Amino acid sequence: MRRFFAPSLSLLFGLYCIGWSIVASSSPTSMRVGGAFFGVLLLALAFVYLRIILPQEQRENHAP
Helix, strand or coil: CHHHHHHHHHHHHHHHHHHHHHHCCCCCHHHHHHHHHHHHHHHHHHHHHHHHHHHHHHHHHHCC
């Protein structure tokens, strides 16, 4: 359960940042672009962890 907490939190905040950058039309453009960039960065971090790091850790733990 703990191994999925960090990527889940990263996904949640990444989606929040992207959603905020889309909805916040009254904010300056630089803030919206920064929010979108940060959101994509968090989503990429969660993707790398779930698709690359986690399977590698599982293989190392189950190896004889």
